[in-house]
Amino acid sequence: MKIVRRIGASPRERGSLSGETCPDIFELSDGNFAVIGTEATAALDGQLPHDAARADHERIVIISRETLLRAKKDIPER
Template identity: 65%
Template sequence: MEIVRRLGLSPRQRGSLSNATCPDIFELADGDFAVIGTDRTAELRDKLPADAGVADYEKIVVVSRATIVAARADIPNA
């Protein structure tokens, strides 16, 4: 698995001056995306809609709005 590129601005460009708040989004060579965010699985699992679920190997990760907005222009349409 290989990271091809970052989507959006780096955490430092978005104002993070430490490693404490560094959500990030990366495109992988296979076309999937890797996300660094805050694991909120325990808090949100029971609040998911009835038709959604989290497998044992999955996590619910929260990424700041600023991270997604900064990445918007880099997210492919297809």
């Protein structure tokens, strides 16, 4: 598995000059996506809807609204 490309604008393009706030989205060679964000499992796990579940190896991660909205144009339809 390898990172194929960034989805959306780079952190620098979104105004992060310090490198301290760098949520990011990447497309992987297997077609999946990887996300860099703020770990929020403890804060949000108990708020998941009844039809949502998280495996022990999964984490809830927050990315900024701007990161996702600017990635929208690069997300493939299929």
